[in-house]
Amino acid sequence: MARLTVNNQAMEFRLEPDTPLLWALRDAANLTGTKYGCGTGECGACMVIVDGQAMPSCTLSLGEAEGRAVTTIEGLSTDRGHPVQQALVAEQAIQCGFCTPGIVIAAAALLARNANPTEADVATALTNICRCGVHPRLTRAVQRAGRIARGEEPGVPLPAPQTATTPGL
Ligand code: FES
Numbered sequence: 001m002a003r004l005t006v007n008n009q010a011m012e013f014r015l016e017p018d019t020p021l022l023w024a025l026r027d028a029a030n031l032t033g034t035k036y037g038c039g040t041g042e043c044g045a046c047m048v049i050v051d052g053q054a055m056p057s058c059t060l061s062l063g064e065a066e067g068r069a070v071t072t073i074e075g076l077s078t079d080r081g082h083p084v085q086q087a088l089v090a091e092q093a094i095q096c097g098f099c100t101p102g103i104v105i106a107a108a109a110l111l112a113r114n115a116n117p118t119e120a121d122v123a124t125a126l127t128n129i130c131r132c133g134v135h136p137r138l139t140r141a142v143q144r145a146g147r148i149a150r151g152e153e154p155g156v157p158l159p160a161p162q163t164a165t166t167p168g169l
Pocket residue numbers: 035036037038039040041042043044045046047056057058059
């Protein structure tokens with residue numbers, strides 16, 4: 001059993017302490033925005049923020065997360081309007097969607113500790129693997145998000161959420 005705070009909510013997981021945090025979040029807490037990619041801490045698809053630090057949830061055990069504050073992509077903003085989310089859309093820096101939550105989490109954690117990152121800072125913080133070749137756009141987006149967060153640039157209105165119209169989708 002482990003007690004931790006997830007998205008500002010106290011949670012108790014009745015799972016083995018060596019359960020990867022990723023599976024506790026996805027399978028027990030139904031927070032499926034955090035994705036499974038490599039399972040070995042390499043790809044960044046499973047990134048969450050733990051006590052202010054972006055880290056892979058596939059290699060962090062529930063026992064290691066005990067007592068800590070975890071933020072998943074679901075907890076980053078209530079309306080998908082975090083400056084990073086706004087800027088990623090505006091810069092068309094998101095592609096497959098699978099890697100995107102981890103990228104957003106890594107970028108948000110970076111901006112929380114460094115509101116005006118250089119290109120090198122972004123490259124160091126965003127180690128997420130993405131096969132799309134959008135890293136130059138990602139860098140622009142993260143720096144734009146910083147300007148939005150600092151109030152130097154207006155925010156970007158986000159498109160309305162899409163809903164499935166075909167039964168079963
Ligand atoms: S699934 Fe965790 S880093 Fe790839």
